Amino acid sequence: MKAIVYERSGGSDVLSLTDRPVPEPGPGEVRVKVAFSGVNPTDWKSRTNAQPGAGAPQVPNQDGSGVVDAVGPGVDAARVGERVWIWEAAWQRTDGTAQEYVVLPARQAVPLPAHASLELGAGLGIPAMTAHRALTLAEGGPVRLAPGVLADRTVLVAGGAGAVGNAAIQLARWAGATVLTTVSGPEKAKLAEAAGAHHVVDYRAQDAASAIRALAPEGVDLVVEVAPTANVALDLAVLAPNGTVAFYADGSGPEVTIPVRDSMFRNLRWLGILVYTIPDAAKLAAVAAISDAVAAGALRGGEQAGLPWHHYPLPRTADAHDAVQSGAVGKVLIDL
Incomplete structure (x- = not known):
C-alpha cells in the first residue's frame, strides 16, 4: 500500500511516499481503508518539533475517514463495511491516516451516518473535539453537548472561519447558545454566517468590543479563543462575571498576561486546551456528542457550511501540510 512517512523532524521536505505492507488488525482493533486524511496544525507542528518513534518511520495525520475492511479478535465482524470517521490515529502511535490502510483501536473508528460525507468525517476529529471541550468548560456547563444544554449561554467564537471556530459555531448553535463570532474580513464573515453564527463582527472594520457589547449587553459567558495573546484585552472587555476563556492555540504569541485583580x-x-491530553472521559463525551450532532445534520462540512474543502492527492501531502501551515481557510484533505 502507499503511505507517507517521515523519519526525522523538519520541514515538509522530510515527507516521502513509500510502499508498506497492508497491516493486520490485532485484538480490539479495526483496519480502515482510508478515503480521506484530514490535516490539522498539530500534524505539521509534530513533524517539525518531535522525533518519530524509535526505529520506526512516522505516518502523519490524526484525522481521517474511510470504510472498515477487517477487524481483529474481540471486535464485532458486523463492523466490516462500516463507514467511519477517525480520531487521534497518530497520537502516541506511528500510524497516522496518510496511508491507504490504517489499523487502530476500534473506538477510534466511529460510525458515520449514511447522509454524512466522508469528507465531513475526515474533518471532524481534532477540530470538533477541541470545540466540544471548549464549549463544556464554562462555569456550570454540561459535560456533554446536546440540544438545549447551552440555551441560556452567550458564546463568543474567536476566528469563526477556522476549522475549530466553524465546529464551535455549529456545536454551540446545536446546543442552543446565542453565538457571536469575530472574523478578519467580509469573505470570512460569509463563512461564519454559513456556519450558523447569530452575529458576526469584523474586527478590522469596527470596534469589536463595542460591537459585541451592543449585541450582548450583559457580556458573554464563554469565549472559544484561538488567539489569547492578541485578544486578551477584547476578552476582558466583553466577558460577563463568572465568564470563561477557553483557549486552544498559541499562534498569537507564546505568553499572555492576565490581570489578576480584575480576574479575581x-x-x-482562563483555561487551556490540548485535546490530546484532556481526560479520557472528556474525549469519549466529545466523540458521542459529535456523532449525535452529525446524525442530526447539525454538524456539516464544505463551503455551504462555512468550511471549504481543499483536496490534495497523497503524493502531494507535503503541499497539504504547507497549506495548513500557511493558514489555508477551510479544511485541507488528502484524497486516498
Missing part, C-alpha cells in the same frame, strides 16, 4: 473580582476563568 469578576471570577473569570
Whole structure:
C-alpha cells in the first residue's frame, strides 16, 4: 500500500511516499481503508518539533475517514463495511491516516451516518473535539453537548472561519447558545454566517468590543479563543462575571498576561486546551456528542457550511501540510 512517512523532524521536505505492507488488525482493533486524511496544525507542528518513534518511520495525520475492511479478535465482524470517521490515529502511535490502510483501536473508528460525507468525517476529529471541550468548560456547563444544554449561554467564537471556530459555531448553535463570532474580513464573515453564527463582527472594520457589547449587553459567558495573546484585552472587555476563556492555540504569541485583580473580582476563568491530553472521559463525551450532532445534520462540512474543502492527492501531502501551515481557510484533505 502507499503511505507517507517521515523519519526525522523538519520541514515538509522530510515527507516521502513509500510502499508498506497492508497491516493486520490485532485484538480490539479495526483496519480502515482510508478515503480521506484530514490535516490539522498539530500534524505539521509534530513533524517539525518531535522525533518519530524509535526505529520506526512516522505516518502523519490524526484525522481521517474511510470504510472498515477487517477487524481483529474481540471486535464485532458486523463492523466490516462500516463507514467511519477517525480520531487521534497518530497520537502516541506511528500510524497516522496518510496511508491507504490504517489499523487502530476500534473506538477510534466511529460510525458515520449514511447522509454524512466522508469528507465531513475526515474533518471532524481534532477540530470538533477541541470545540466540544471548549464549549463544556464554562462555569456550570454540561459535560456533554446536546440540544438545549447551552440555551441560556452567550458564546463568543474567536476566528469563526477556522476549522475549530466553524465546529464551535455549529456545536454551540446545536446546543442552543446565542453565538457571536469575530472574523478578519467580509469573505470570512460569509463563512461564519454559513456556519450558523447569530452575529458576526469584523474586527478590522469596527470596534469589536463595542460591537459585541451592543449585541450582548450583559457580556458573554464563554469565549472559544484561538488567539489569547492578541485578544486578551477584547476578552476582558466583553466577558460577563463568572465568564470563561477557553483557549486552544498559541499562534498569537507564546505568553499572555492576565490581570489578576480584575480576574479575581469578576471570577473569570482562563483555561487551556490540548485535546490530546484532556481526560479520557472528556474525549469519549466529545466523540458521542459529535456523532449525535452529525446524525442530526447539525454538524456539516464544505463551503455551504462555512468550511471549504481543499483536496490534495497523497503524493502531494507535503503541499497539504504547507497549506495548513500557511493558514489555508477551510479544511485541507488528502484524497486516498
